Amino acid sequence: xxxxxxxxxxxxxxxxxxxxxxxxxxxxxxxxxxxxxxxxxxxxxxxxxxxxxxxxxxxxxxxxxxxxxxxxxxxxxxxxxxxxxxxxxxxxxxxxxxxxxxxxxxxxxxxxxxxxxxxxxxxxxxxxxxxxxxxxxxxxxxxxxxxxxxxxxxxxxxxxxxxxxxxxxxxxxxxxxxxxxxxxxxxxxxxxxxxxxxxxxxxxxxxxxxxxxxxxxxxxxxx
Amino acid sequence: xxxxxxxxxxxxxxxxxxxxxxxxxxxxxxxxxxxxxxxxxxxxxxxxxxxxxxxxxxxxxxxxxxxxxxxxxxxxxxxxxxxxxxxxxxxxxxxxxxxxxxxxxxxxxxxxxxxxxxxxxxxxxxxxxxxxxxxxxxxxxxxxxxxxxxxxxxxxxxxxxxxxxxxxxxxxxxxxxxxxxxxxxxxxxxxxxxxxxxxxxxxxxxxxxxxxxxxxxxxxxxx
Amino acid sequence: xxxxxxxxxxxxxxxxxxxxxxxxxxxxxxxxxxxxxxxxxxxxxxxxxxxxxxxxxxxxxxxxxxxxxxxxxxxxxxxxxxxxxxxxxxxxxxxxxxxxxxxxxxxxxxxxxxxxxxxxxxxxxxxxxxxxxxxxxxxxxxxxxxxxxxxxxxxxxxxxxxxxxxxxxxxxxxxxxxxxxxxxxxxxxxxxxxxxxxxxxxxxxxxxxxxxxxxxxxxxxxxxxxxxxxxxxxxx
Amino acid sequence: xxxxxxxxxxxxxxxxxxxxxxxxxxxxxxxxxxxxxxxxxxxxxxxxxxxxxxxxxxxxxxxxxxxxxxxxxxxxxxxxxxxxxxxxxxxxxxxxxxxxxxxxxxxxxxxxxxxxxxxxxxxxxxxxxxxxxxxxxxxxxxxxxxxxxxxxxxxxxxxxxxxxxxxxxxxxxxxxxxxxxxxxxxxxxxxxxxxxxxxxxxxxxxxxxxxxxxxxxxxxxxxxxxxxxxxxxxxx
Numbered sequence: 001x002x003x004x005x006x007x008x009x010x011x012x013x014x015x016x017x018x019x020x021x022x023x024x025x026x027x028x029x030x031x032x033x034x035x036x037x038x039x040x041x042x043x044x045x046x047x048x049x050x051x052x053x054x055x056x057x058x059x060x061x062x063x064x065x066x067x068x069x070x071x072x073x074x075x076x077x078x079x080x081x082x083x084x085x086x087x088x089x090x091x092x093x094x095x096x097x098x099x100x101x102x103x104x105x106x107x108x109x110x111x112x113x114x115x116x117x118x119x120x121x122x123x124x125x126x127x128x129x130x131x132x133x134x135x136x137x138x139x140x141x142x143x144x145x146x147x148x149x150x151x152x153x154x155x156x157x158x159x160x161x162x163x164x165x166x167x168x169x170x171x172x173x174x175x176x177x178x179x180x181x182x183x184x185x186x187x188x189x190x191x192x193x194x195x196x197x198x199x200x201x202x203x204x205x206x207x208x209x210x211x212x213x214x215x216x217x218x219x220x221x222x223x
Numbered sequence: 224x225x226x227x228x229x230x231x232x233x234x235x236x237x238x239x240x241x242x243x244x245x246x247x248x249x250x251x252x253x254x255x256x257x258x259x260x261x262x263x264x265x266x267x268x269x270x271x272x273x274x275x276x277x278x279x280x281x282x283x284x285x286x287x288x289x290x291x292x293x294x295x296x297x298x299x300x301x302x303x304x305x306x307x308x309x310x311x312x313x314x315x316x317x318x319x320x321x322x323x324x325x326x327x328x329x330x331x332x333x334x335x336x337x338x339x340x341x342x343x344x345x346x347x348x349x350x351x352x353x354x355x356x357x358x359x360x361x362x363x364x365x366x367x368x369x370x371x372x373x374x375x376x377x378x379x380x381x382x383x384x385x386x387x388x389x390x391x392x393x394x395x396x397x398x399x400x401x402x403x404x405x406x407x408x409x410x411x412x413x414x415x416x417x418x419x420x421x422x423x424x425x426x427x428x429x430x431x432x433x434x435x436x437x438x439x440x441x442x443x444x445x446x
Numbered sequence: 447x448x449x450x451x452x453x454x455x456x457x458x459x460x461x462x463x464x465x466x467x468x469x470x471x472x473x474x475x476x477x478x479x480x481x482x483x484x485x486x487x488x489x490x491x492x493x494x495x496x497x498x499x500x501x502x503x504x505x506x507x508x509x510x511x512x513x514x515x516x517x518x519x520x521x522x523x524x525x526x527x528x529x530x531x532x533x534x535x536x537x538x539x540x541x542x543x544x545x546x547x548x549x550x551x552x553x554x555x556x557x558x559x560x561x562x563x564x565x566x567x568x569x570x571x572x573x574x575x576x577x578x579x580x581x582x583x584x585x586x587x588x589x590x591x592x593x594x595x596x597x598x599x600x601x602x603x604x605x606x607x608x609x610x611x612x613x614x615x616x617x618x619x620x621x622x623x624x625x626x627x628x629x630x631x632x633x634x635x636x637x638x639x640x641x642x643x644x645x646x647x648x649x650x651x652x653x654x655x656x657x658x659x660x661x662x663x664x665x666x667x668x669x670x671x672x673x674x675x676x677x678x679x680x681x682x
Numbered sequence: 683x684x685x686x687x688x689x690x691x692x693x694x695x696x697x698x699x700x701x702x703x704x705x706x707x708x709x710x711x712x713x714x715x716x717x718x719x720x721x722x723x724x725x726x727x728x729x730x731x732x733x734x735x736x737x738x739x740x741x742x743x744x745x746x747x748x749x750x751x752x753x754x755x756x757x758x759x760x761x762x763x764x765x766x767x768x769x770x771x772x773x774x775x776x777x778x779x780x781x782x783x784x785x786x787x788x789x790x791x792x793x794x795x796x797x798x799x800x801x802x803x804x805x806x807x808x809x810x811x812x813x814x815x816x817x818x819x820x821x822x823x824x825x826x827x828x829x830x831x832x833x834x835x836x837x838x839x840x841x842x843x844x845x846x847x848x849x850x851x852x853x854x855x856x857x858x859x860x861x862x863x864x865x866x867x868x869x870x871x872x873x874x875x876x877x878x879x880x881x882x883x884x885x886x887x888x889x890x891x892x893x894x895x896x897x898x899x900x901x902x903x904x905x906x907x908x909x910x911x912x913x914x915x916x917x918x
Binding site: 248249251271273275280281282306307308309310311312313319320321322323324325326327365366 | 447448557559560561562563609610611613629643644645647649650652655656657658
Binding site for chain 2: 709710711712713735759760761762763764769770773774780782783784785786787788789790792793804805806807808809810811812852853854855856857858859860861862889906908
């Protein structure tokens with residue numbers, strides 16, 4: 001049987017699931033806008049995570065039924081959300097005290113580029129005509145203990161997002177711990193990038209070809 | 224008729240009353256421990272003042288009936304107090320944000336010494352065997368807009384408290400606006416100390432003799 | 447008697463002078479004091495520096511204030527949103543100045559302004575273009591950026607409940623920048639949905655103590671900004 | 683399930699190691715977590731640095747901890763009070779170190795510790811002995827003193843109501859240093875009068891969000907420290 005249409009890589013849900021598995025029970029988590037939001041759908045049974053949204057809510061719940069939407073209860077992406085029993089509201093300075101003070105365990109962010117040192121660029125292409133907008137990204141990468149990036153391995157134009165050195169303006173330097181793409185899970189170590197897991201029908205050469213920095217294999221596969 | 228027992232000066236209540244008259248309607252006021260506390264008893268009719276106590280209460284009310292005392296509702300002197308309708312509790316960092324941020328209009332403090340430049344010493348004699356304790360005094364003089372000092376004109380040993388230069392460690396430099404003693408009300412101006420009012424049976428020479436710095440008279444009596 | 451309640455939005459914004467620095471609360475539409483902003487458009491103060499997280503949506507509220515050419519400069523963290531059309535145009539035309547500040551740094555600078563802290567160090571923005579030209583310092587083996595407090599002449603804020611002392615409660619994530627903006631401005635002007643008697647707000651739950659507020663105006667039924675944007679309404 | 687509730691004061695203080703920095707809430711007796719302090723006396727950790735506004739009264743609570751020679755250093759604003767006997771004696775004997783900090787600076791340094799601000803400038807203490815040896819800086823024509831954040835390994839705090847997430851409400855002026863100490867310590871241990879189910883505390887009124895709290899212990903009827911002091915009781 002010839003498989004011409006064999007599936008390569010993970011879809012967004014599978015990527016989000018990989019991230020979800022790596023977040024310990026009881027963690028306080030900030031999820032960026034976009035694919036990161038999907039992570040909340042894949043928390044393994046028996047784990048309880050608490051979501052913080054930097055615009056002033058700890059204990060963010062699910063998206064509301066439309067007719068229930070409270071116009072003044074939104075997440076950082078300005079979408080309507082809900083609050084769980086046991087939630088708390090606070091003002092912006094208190095919210096970023098929480099973030100900057102190292103109280104959030106995990107932040108999952110999207111990326112435009114990630115360097116092999118874990119530098120992250122996700123707020124601006126640096127183009128002259130672009131309106132710069134940074135939001136809370138720089139505070140999050142500076143303050144949160146563990147930064148996970150979830151992103152497509154390549155840009156829409158087919159260029160690698162994981163590269164030796166970011167060409168876009170940085171959000172933070174040496175901040176990313178692990179990168180979850182549609183092709184692999186890659187850890188950022190002092191010694192370089194290490195491939196922890198590859199998606200179905202992806203092999204190391206295939207992955208390396210699509211990556212703009214040297215990839216390493218763990219000496220012994222981590223279990 | 225020979226008046227051998229004629230009363231010289233004001234008593235504590237009269238001193239407090241002089242201060243109270245100088246606090247505008249609607250002011251936010253922090254009262255130090257001791258004589259300053261009496262000021263609250265002499266607010267002229269028609270004026271409403273709001274009292275802040277730096278341990279976390281805005282809208283401090285009167286001393287409670289004994290049996291009503293709440294052990295966890297105290298003022299900065301750790302005495303039991305009450306809260307008025309419209310009061311607010313807050314934590315210590317927020318309380319001193321209020322103080323340091325210039326939101327308190329008037330603070331009335333006791334003094335060990337005041338210099339002719341308005342330097343205040345009210346927290347330590349600097350004696351080697353003394354246990355230093357500063358509390359919130361330094362934050363108050365640095366942050367509150369108008370600092371009024373209420374104090375006996377002389378120490379218990381008969382030494383002047385108003386002097387050219389404080390010998391005790393400072394609480395703050397050039398912070399005092401006016402001094403209310405049992406003998407006079409004295410304004411601290413850039414050009415020196417100006418006597419605004421003298422107590423009954425006190426004249427300028429009498430006052431100057433008991434003051435360790437040069438006193439001035441206003442060219443024209445202020446009304 | 448202390449009474450900070452004013453009778454109209456026009457009275458509330460009266461006195462906002464040309465060239466003033468005005469903090470405007472809200473995170474997107476949540477907490478945006480749209481009636482006060484519209485009153486400021488009517489009042490007409492120009493050459494304003496606006497401190498706000500965003501730059502408004504559509505052609506109402508903050509976007510309308512900008513569109514009306516009353517704003518010379520904005521200090522914000524996220525000037526473009528899905529529905530922001532006005533700011534990008536003026537920005538590209540060089541008709542409005544932008545000081546881009548990371549959101550947490552913006553919040554902390556405002557908080558510092560209200561708390562009498564003139565400057566502080568933060569790790570945010572280090573090694574990024576937003577730290578360029580800024581002083582940095584190593585403290586306990588880590589490098590930090592020096593940031594300065596922001597203060598304002600006025601703040602326009604939306605809250606839920608208020609009393610004549612200026613005590614405030616907020617609703618959900620409409621709280622956002624409101625409490626700190628009240629502390630950092632000389633005149634904090636607050637629109638509330640409901641005014642109550644002093645004492646009806648439990649002193650344990652007060653979010654903004656009245657000392658930080660100068661004017662309170664009751665707007666029972668504020669317009670729904672999201673709806674106005676959807677309907678492509680504009681102000682005035 | 684997240685559950686921060688522990689069953690005994692002994693379990694709550696378990697793990698406080700010799701040499702730890704421990705923040706202890708309370709302004710005098712209001713908000714002093716006396717049961718936790720007594721548990722710490724039983725537990726016996728030594729060579730502690732204690733960050734607290736005062737040094738305790740009589741021979742119970744914080745004063746007893748000091749009397750028991752478990753405290754090497756105190757960082758506080760007002761070490762002597764009407765009823766403090768223990769600290770002065772040890773201080774004069776040179777057996778305890780004191781870092782005296784203005785109360786507002788103490789609060790702000792703790793708040794900074796919890797907020798990831800390593801240092802800030804303040805006008806307090808300028809031109810006084812407490813600023814001696816400290817860096818100063820002129821900002822907008824005014825001089826300020828540089829102060830550094832304080833962090834701790836543990837905090838012992840008293841609150842009124844808590845839930846399994848660690849959300850807290852306080853009572854009146856017992857709030858004082860509790861909320862900021864929870865933020866500035868790795869392990870915040872809180873005694874509450876009452877534990878409730880999540881959701882029973884209105885999210886609008888939460889004073890300390892649970893993220894800042896690691897252990898909650900219910901002490902229904904805390905002893906009355908003032909009464910113990912009056913009766914000249916001592917602990918253990």
